[in-house]
Amino acid sequence: MPQSVTREPSLVSRPRVPRVPVPPAWVRFVLRRVLRGVLVLFALSLLAFGLVHMLPGSPVDTLAGPYSDAATRARLTTDLGLDKPLPVQYVTWLSNTLRGDLGTSVFNGLPVREMIGERLPNTLELAVFATIISVAWGVPAGALSAMRRGRAVDVTARTVTFVGLAIPVFAFGVALVLLFSILFPAWPTLGFVPFSEDAVRNLQSMLLPSIALGLPLGSTLCRFMRSSMLEVYEQDFIRTALATGSTQLQATMRHGLRNAAAPVATVAGLQMAGIVGNSILIENVFAIPGIGQLTVTAITHLDIAVAQACILVLGATYVVLNLAVDLLLPLIDPQIGKDR
Numbered sequence: 001m002p003q004s005v006t007r008e009p010s011l012v013s014r015p016r017v018p019r020v021p022v023p024p025a026w027v028r029f030v031l032r033r034v035l036r037g038v039l040v041l042f043a044l045s046l047l048a049f050g051l052v053h054m055l056p057g058s059p060v061d062t063l064a065g066p067y068s069d070a071a072t073r074a075r076l077t078t079d080l081g082l083d084k085p086l087p088v089q090y091v092t093w094l095s096n097t098l099r100g101d102l103g104t105s106v107f108n109g110l111p112v113r114e115m116i117g118e119r120l121p122n123t124l125e126l127a128v129f130a131t132i133i134s135v136a137w138g139v140p141a142g143a144l145s146a147m148r149r150g151r152a153v154d155v156t157a158r159t160v161t162f163v164g165l166a167i168p169v170f171a172f173g174v175a176l177v178l179l180f181s182i183l184f185p186a187w188p189t190l191g192f193v194p195f196s197e198d199a200v201r202n203l204q205s206m207l208l209p210s211i212a213l214g215l216p217l218g219s220t221l222c223r224f225m226r227s228s229m230l231e232v233y234e235q236d237f238i239r240t241a242l243a244t245g246s247t248q249l250q251a252t253m254r255h256g257l258r259n260a261a262a263p264v265a266t267v268a269g270l271q272m273a274g275i276v277g278n279s280i281l282i283e284n285v286f287a288i289p290g291i292g293q294l295t296v297t298a299i300t301h302l303d304i305a306v307a308q309a310c311i312l313v314l315g316a317t318y319v320v321l322n323l324a325v326d327l328l329l330p331l332i333d334p335q336i337g338k339d340r
Helices: 025-053 059-064 070-079 086-098 112-147 152-166 169-183 199-233 236-243 248-286 291-300 304-332 334-339
Strands: none
Touching: 025 086, 025 304, 059 070, 086 304, 112 152, 112 199, 112 248, 112 291, 112 304, 152 199, 169 199, 169 248, 199 248, 236 248, 248 291, 248 304, 291 304
16 A cells, blocks of 8 residues: 655645734833823822821811811711712722822812812923923033032032032922012912903912922932033043034033933923922912912811822822833933933
């Protein structure tokens, strides 16, 4: 009998498995950052819920008053949902928040979403102005300090930076209020005027709190800019530029600033996000109706819904600004997007 020959199946006849395209590096980076931001917000929601419920007292005390009877207190406890276990309260609050329902203030009966919507623009305006001030003096001062290393300009910038980092933000704000009250009595040191009502008065009311936030934070930018520029000056391309006839100023403007901008931009973005958190101090010093002032008022009056929403909004603002900085960095330095 003839022997049967077993043939290998042809490679051509094998079905091809479609290859799933691998997303670029920057897409994977964005997805990781978004996922990390979601996890941070989830952890922040747990923290906000737990800390607010650990405060002494109860919103029932605020609503019922000191002379209420037990039946009234029990009814209010049930209406507010405080009679349920804490895990059930957290799930209910989180599900409502994801649907956009932030609850109602127990202090004035207004929707929390409307209260935050009225005050959030004021806080963001303060953060933008403070960031502009910090960048406007911190970046040029740091670059000039690096260019004149060891000279009088460098010593002066480092001294001012040290003083700016040593003074607390709220103490600097109080000092500005006292100083302007004595030197410029007509200047509005306290209070706030919306931009829609009077643009000039709005800028005047925002100047001092923006300086109180921007100057100390600009000290950090000055230090980072100086260190980053000193590292850039050690690179070969700067030496080549200087060897081909460029002055130090020309080499700095053409090559140095761009290469030193990436770490400084990261710090500036994080500082803008941190300014939103520091607004809790400054807004109470200068009587600005923002998220920071609303947070302190809600905690003082045990307004649980408002306090939880404010903490969550501040945390979400920090995460969003941090993500925006990470997405803008590859535009400044393309190598960053490839590395990540």
